[in-house]
Amino acid sequence: MINLTLSEISSIVSGQLIGKECEITHVTTDTRAITQGSLFIALIGERFDAHDFAQQALDNGAVAMIVQRPVDVEVAQILVTDTKLALGALGAEVHRRCDSKTIAITGSCGKTTVKEMVAAILGQQANVLYTDGNFNNDIGVPLTLLRNQPSDDYSVIELGANHIGEIAYTTQLTRPDIALVNNVAEAHLEGFGSLDGVKQAKGEIYQGLSSDGIAIVNLDSQGEGYWQPVLADKQVTTISATHCEADFYASDITLSSEATSSFTLHTPLGTSHVELSLLGSHNVVNAIAASAIAYHCGIELSQIQTGLQSLSKVKRRVEVEKLTQQITLIDDSYNASVPAMKAAVDLLSSFTDERWLILGNMAELGHESLALHSEVGQHAAPFAFEHVLTFGDDARVISEICGGQHFADHDSMFAYIVKTLEQLNQTPHTMLVKGALSAGMYTIAKALKENYS
DSSP, rough: OOOHHHHHHHHHOOOOOESOOOOEEEEEGGGGOOTEEEEOOOOOSSSSSSGGGGGHHHTEEEEEEEEESSSSSSSEEESOOOHHHHHOOOOOOOHHTTEEEEEEEOOSSHHHHHHHHHHHHHHTOOOOEEOOOHHHHHHHHHHTTOOOOOTTTTTEEEESSSTTTTTHHHHHHOSSSSEEEEEOOOHHHHHOHHHHHHHHHHHHHHSSSSTEEEEEEESOOOOGGGGGGHTTTTTEEEEEEEEESSEEEEEEEETTTTSSSEEEEEEEEEEEEEEEEEEEHHHEEEEEEEEHHHHHHHHHHHHHHHHHHHHBBBBTBEEEEESSSSEEEEOSSOOOOOOHHHHHHHHHHHHEEEEEEEEEEEEEEEHHHHHHHHHHHHGGGGOSSSSEEEETTTTTTHHHHHOOEEESSHHHHHHHHHHHHHHHHSSOEEEEEEEEGTTHHHHHHHHHOOOOO
């Protein structure tokens, strides 16, 4: 972050400064992350009010606070109407002053992988700020922007959302030069209402582009009429997994015995053979999207190829670990949507071991949830996996369709896994664990790692 005085910050957030002037070197909303010289922003959520932790923030080293009401601690305070909006305004201004070329990425799935790919490509020759973990919502995005430094050549910002208007807000803060909707699918339907709502919400990212901004559009997953008006005055670049009419596409896609993909990448710069170390053919289109972004950053094709091939893993997203000589774990437990679930099924089908499909509920699918879980089950059934285990009310239909086992809790599921492995201890196993974060399937992955590695 660039250093700012309290007076400057007060002006940026349209607040009232109460107390002595000082310089701020760090901003946080988490009392656990406070360092000496920190400004603490007291956010208010549905289940918490950070004003209650003002004394703790002071004790941990905060020298000032942004608050919606004065707090009874001896510290400088900036009084604002809404602390969350103040956080956004401050992040946006720090980002504006640093003047880095900015890429914004959204999509129903794959956006984190694309972000990591772009950062790997650009990071070969430049300083890159990029979203850490899942800091992609209306709080995480401004916190990411606050990390900007004048030395950053690029900012690669992931934008997530669970309701209409959220991406419009974070795009306004980010002000991208290049924007991508990686795809649209049935995800967060409770907040978006329908697939059309998803298209509308994801397309908000293009609204933040200037008239000469670059919009990257996936021909395999478009917003149709929702995007056309806003794209009319933008520079549009198209991508596709296979359609040769796109500006960037792939051909000769092959999957190795280890389930990694290789393909020929077609670009305006020519073609290049790419071998990904990430598992699953679904990562091909992610690589194509990252290539299109890098191209518009002036990166040569050879560097695009090298950057893509250098990325080996994204935490808890198709993370492969050999636990024992007989057990391979594919930990994809971070999140889940219908296309991501189907991609996981396809990935597991490429293995020849005793195959375990271990799934938790997909979340926020509203009244379509049961039908969409059934769709995943119907996709998986033809592969006749040796073991299909599910957890979560609507995920039950997957095990019913596939002739698997459903469990009421993680403990009973893990106990079943242990017992079955003991009976088949000489057999090689590949176990894929996936589900929405709220399904807690990472507890199964963690237990497997602790028990067998």
